[in-house]
Amino acid sequence: MQESATRIGIGDFAHACGVTPRTIRFYEERGLLPSQDRKERMNRSYSADLVKRVERIQQLQSLLGWSLEDIRQVLVLEDQVATLRQQYYQTDSLQDRYHVLQEAIDLTTEQLQRVNQRMKGLVKLQKDLEDKLAFYQTLRDDKKFSSARDGAEQ
Template sequence: MKERYSVEEVCERYGVTARTLHYYEEIGLLNDVPRTEGGHRYYDERIIVQLEQIIRLKEVLGISLQEVKTIVELEAKLEQIRGAYRQEDKAEEKTKILDRGEQELQRFIDQIDSRLDKLQQLRQGFQQRLDRVKKLKETGAPQGS
């Protein structure tokens, strides 16, 4: 695998525009994009992994860029917590670090649950409408206008 990819290579490989890549960088989804001595962006393996995560979250889950950013930020926090945990020797401090990780994860799970509840309510509304349409078909809805 290459060490560096140009903007054009990344655009072609992932089906995004250069403007999209720049925008992701502007809003903090792609962090610390390296530059050549001439100031041109290039994409290394670390940035490619970030981009793949963004694309996967957007396309597979259908979530907004703000929600993608929230997930990316959570992952960064969790990585910091992991690093702090690994470097700490005292059991009491390790417990405090784990408590922070638990709080972050629970907060995010609560957000997911809230969104799932809203989606379930939306689904129920559409299901009720579908049921009414089916019932109208069964009872012989009036013809014409």
């Protein structure tokens, strides 16, 4: 993860991320954000680049419903891939670049397998809900409910 030279305090950082300072501290405690150095009067200071990381955490949590541990694992893999990207560009050796690419492929494959497992679970949940809905609609549309249905329409 590349650090920006601009450093901001926790309040401004939290505001830029659209979360509270408590959320930032919580993410640090859970290992989702790196612990920040405290300088001058023991205040934390944050790289402006970390805003994207918080946005990524929020995306994985709200849109996909992932647990914080799952998110932490994804972020660790993304950090490893970012490190590999730097290694790739720091060497001119084709053999070294090949090995870096293979490691990136392995890490990305691992992450893709996790996503596929989640998707299988979501597809199963969707199918179960569709089956329940069809069952309830079939019961509701049964002839014995016709008088109740006619009364509901009046």
